[in-house]
Amino acid sequence: MRSLFVTVSPDLNLRSLRGVLFDMDGVIYIGSRLLPGVQQMFDYLESTGRKWLCVTNNASRTPAQFVEKLKEMGVRATPEHILGSAEATIGWLAEQIRDHGWPRGKVILVGQDGLKAALKQHGFETTQEPNEATYAVAGINFEVTYEELARCTLAIRNGARFLGTNSDPSYPSERGMLPGAGSILALLATATGVNPIVIGKPNPGMYDQAIRRMGLLPEAAMMVGDRYDTDIAGALAMGLATTGVLTGVCSRADFESAPTPPHLIVNDLVELRRAFEQADA
Incomplete structure (x- = not known):
């Protein structure tokens, strides 16, 4: 496939970003098939002092089970690298009880x-x-x-x-x-x-917990996803930078025709890593 590197927003500054959120299904893997460039992407972010977090709406597994699945695919992660919608939902409920009188x-x-x-x-x-x-x-x-x-x-x-x-x-x-x-x-x-x-994407509760876990402000983080309606729209509403990848649900045309397109569109995480490398050079 031809390289895209379609920057929709001239305000995007990859070099200034300090953390990246990744959807999992359709971005990291599909089923039991690892998608291209995942470990290299994580390694590059860590080598440049950036944080990363997998933010998934999949509530079927625990963080430890997600880590084991990634390990079986050859990807290194810890439970702290995973925020699932189950954890986000129950964490949100606990906050309502503790702080808001539920x-x-x-x-x-x-x-x-x-x-x-x-x-x-x-x-x-x-x-x-x-x-x-x-x-x-x-x-x-x-x-x-x-x-x-x-x-x-x-x-x-x-x-x-x-x-x-x-x-x-x-x-x-x-x-x-x-x-x-x-x-x-x-x-x-x-x-x-x-x-x-x-609570899960595209709702603000999920993104709020994710950026708090990384200790960042929204403008210092980017969301990477394959679905506009969940991954991208919710992140844009929270003030995050966004990247649409073409390894899952949405096509390039889907992203480009959206009311507010993602800041960047790439084929896969290989291209996203190269975009960061170019920005950091």
Whole structure:
């Protein structure tokens, strides 16, 4: 493919950036297939004193499980390099209880290891009884049953506050586009007539936690993603620089025709690293 290096905004200054956020599905890997230039990108950022963080809407895994997946692909990372929407959602809920007077209470959930681990980390008690739940939290669950959805529906109808990890309707896999957490949230919203509070991208709660973890101001960070509606739009709203990559969902035409295009469009992380190298030279 021809090199793009399409700089849409003349205000973009790669050299001044001190941290980079990366989406995972469609940017780092697709399924079990590593995409080009990942480790070299991370190595370059570290060699220039920049921070990096993987920010994923995938709530199915714990940070340690993401690290293990990356290790199997030959990529070095630590749990501190991973912020998933499960961790972000439960962290946000804990902040509301601590700082804004929300009640402490039991949680009923539709989710997998990522949500379960985050709830345990923050000291939440879970329940399967709809009438005991103060909160109903839903995310991706690849083995979800009708009974789990029914219990969550009843809890929301009984007044449990409804939170969702992310609203992605689908996600890229080696098989093609598959149903995402947004599909589960849509089902529950349809069944209850209640729309969830969603924390994952493109919502500000996820980006706020990410840049706080890196200790940076928004203008010193960049978001790299393959989806305009989640990765890019949310980052632009928060004042981050943005790069669209063509290894996942969106095409170059998709990015360029967006209301506010990303600052940079590249084929993959190989090209993004070269763009940084040129800016730093």
